[in-house]
Amino acid sequence: MTAAPAVLGANRIVPVVVIDGADRAPDLADALTAGGIRCAEITLRTPAGLDAIRATAGRSDFVVGAGTVLTTDQVDAAADAGAQFLVSPGLDDAVIARAAERGIPIVPGVATATEIQRALSHGIHHLKLFPAGLVGGLAAVRAFAGPFPDVKFLPSGGVSVDNAAEYLASPSVFAVSGSWMVPTAAISAGDFDTVRSLSAAATAAIDS
Ligand code: 3PG
Numbered sequence: 464m465t466a467a468p469a470v471l472g473a474n475r476i477v478p479v480v481v482i483d484g485a486d487r488a489p490d491l492a493d494a495l496t497a498g499g500i501r502c503a504e505i506t507l508r509t510p511a512g513l514d515a516i517r518a519t520a521g522r523s524d525f526v527v528g529a530g531t532v533l534t535t536d537q538v539d540a541a542a543d544a545g546a547q548f549l550v551s552p553g554l555d556d557a558v559i560a561r562a563a564e565r566g567i568p569i570v571p572g573v574a575t576a577t578e579i580q581r582a583l584s585h586g587i588h589h590l591k592l593f594p595a596g597l598v599g600g601l602a603a604v605r606a607f608a609g610p611f612p613d614v615k616f617l618p619s620g621g622v623s624v625d626n627a628a629e630y631l632a633s634p635s636v637f638a639v640s641g642s643w644m645v646p647t648a649a650i651s652a653g654d655f656d657t658v659r660s661l662s663a664a665a666t667a668a669i670d671s
Contacts, residue, residue: 464500467568467589467617468548468637470526474502474581476665477550477640479530479619480646481506485514489647492519492527494655499661502529504550504640507537513544520545532569535561542567550640552593554578559585561657574598579611589615589637596621601630608635624661628669 471477478495482488488505490599493577495503501524505515508531514535519527528548529541538561541549549562554571562569563585573579581666582590592604595618603614615637622641630639644661648654 464563464586465566465568466587467548467570469616470528470568471502471638472516474500474526475638475669476500476612476621476627476644477528477617477638478503478645479506479640479642480504480515480590480645480650481508481642482511482515483509483647483651484581485511485518486516487650487653488518490653491515491650491658492522492525494658495645495662496663498644498659499666500644500662502526502604504528504548506530506531506548507541513540516541516544516546520547525578532558532562534558538562538565538567538569546602550591552591554581556581556585558589572619575605575611579607579614580649583611583614588613590617592616592618594620595630600626601622601633604630604635608633624665624668627665628671 494585507610530550532549538571542565549569562563570591572591617638619640622639630636644665649657
């Protein structure tokens with residue numbers, strides 16, 4: 464199966480978006496891009512999620528994926544909407560199998576060694592570490608790197624502008640994700656200057 468970095472390209476910060484109106488999605492993608500972030504995981508936590516993916520899919524300057532993918536039906540719906548990658552908070556065998564059938568990279572969530580082994584049995588080496596802060600943060604990444612040297616993590620949950628660079632300095636981390644640069648209230652209010660400036664700060668933090 465194709466791995467997530469193949470579609471994420473140079474993007475090492477993946478915004479986790481909860482959006483309540485798909486008509487906001489193009490402006491959101493513009494604001495992220497202006498801040499140097501050319502991707503997003505749009506979660507299926509709201510009814511607008513799928514349409515927001517549809518509204519941003521197909522842009523040559525932006526990679527859109529679906530987040531909080533919990534069921535095989537959601538895999539199909541996200542694939543049909545144009546999602547280029549999928550993220551789940553946990554690991555579900557049927558969801559992974561359907562993603563493979565649809566040819567879309569999926570980043571399942573893991574929090575334990577047992578779940579990592581299960582992901583490896585599917586041939587998936589790129590995993591969301593969730594909730595990263597609560598399971599030990601960078602110390603957990605380092606501990607898992609011992610028995611699992613070929614695994615690359617996407618820490619998520621508690622990642623911020625203050626610790627993103629530290630996570631990304633680990634060779635076991637391929638990208639970080641989080642919601643800090645895409646506050647739902649700002650998106651709802653059409654306040655895309657806030658999204659742009661938080662994104663620019665995030666980009667500067669990992670480039671410095
Ligand atoms: C999520 O899936 O909600 C992400 O892990 C985002 O977590 P955060 O809101 O702590 O960035």
